Amino acid sequence: MAKHPEYTNGHEAICACGVEDGGAPLQEKETLIAYHFGEIMRLLGLDLNDPSLQDTPHRVAKMFVRELFIGLDPAKAPGVRLFPNTYGYRQMVVEKDIRVRSVCEHHFVPIIGVAHVAYIPREWVVGLSKLNRIVDYFARRPQVQERLTQQIADFLEAHLHTPDVAVVIDAKHYCVSMRGIQDEASRTLTYAFRGAFEAAETKDTFLRLVGL
Ligand SMILES: [Zn+2]
Numbered sequence: 001m002a003k004h005p006e007y008t009n010g011h012e013a014i015c016a017c018g019v020e021d022g023g024a025p026l027q028e029k030e031t032l033i034a035y036h037f038g039e040i041m042r043l044l045g046l047d048l049n050d051p052s053l054q055d056t057p058h059r060v061a062k063m064f065v066r067e068l069f070i071g072l073d074p075a076k077a078p079g080v081r082l083f084p085n086t087y088g089y090r091q092m093v094v095e096k097d098i099r100v101r102s103v104c105e106h107h108f109v110p111i112i113g114v115a116h117v118a119y120i121p122r123e124w125v126v127g128l129s130k131l132n133r134i135v136d137y138f139a140r141r142p143q144v145q146e147r148l149t150q151q152i153a154d155f156l157e158a159h160l161h162t163p164d165v166a167v168v169i170d171a172k173h174y175c176v177s178m179r180g181i182q183d184e185a186s187r188t189l190t191y192a193f194r195g196a197f198e199a200a201e202t203k204d205t206f207l208r209l210v211g212l
Pocket of ligand 1: 106175
């Protein structure tokens with residue numbers, strides 16, 4: 001089997017350790033992923049000498065590391081800038097229809113949908129676009145929607161200094177629409193209601209505001 005030119009000598013040792021080093025330098029990680037993705041393409045019978053395919057392994061590796069799965073890098077966690085709640089706002093703040101683009105960790109196909117996020121500020125309020133960035137950070141890794149929902153809620157609770165947070169995710173799973181049951185219409189809803197949002201009235205207000 002053809003070896004990647006850059007790993008003709010080194011590949012055996014790399015594979016023997018199972019490529020476990022999640023902390024490998026970016027460039028090295030991309031080179032390794034490109035090599036292994038190229039092997040998958042070869043196993044599928046694709047001709048990597050085809051000009052249209054020859055750069056695909058590197059393109060995929062770059063896309064995995066720098067875009068789709070950038071949320072695996074803790075250094076990329078969004079900084080959360082808080083402002084004192086000097087105006088004494090005590091109602092819920094809702095950010096709705098936040099775009100969710102993730103990848104199903106069971107099948108490596110897209111999860112596409114929206115998140116609706118809310119919190120009730122106490123001493124601090126957060127810059128609104130940070131809520132979008134928090135959702136995006138946790139979405140950009142191989143995920144299951146249930147855990148994604150909870151990770152966002154945990155992060156909000158910890159960083160906004162309030163126990164009163166809510167998260168709803170409404171998403172389409174391509175592992176349901178493209179394969180298996182191949183149901184293109186179904187969507188998955190998951191939620192986390194914490195603190196004041198556990199009370200029926202607050203929860204209902206939130207759900208009404210986001211149109212659910
Ligand atoms: Zn799946």
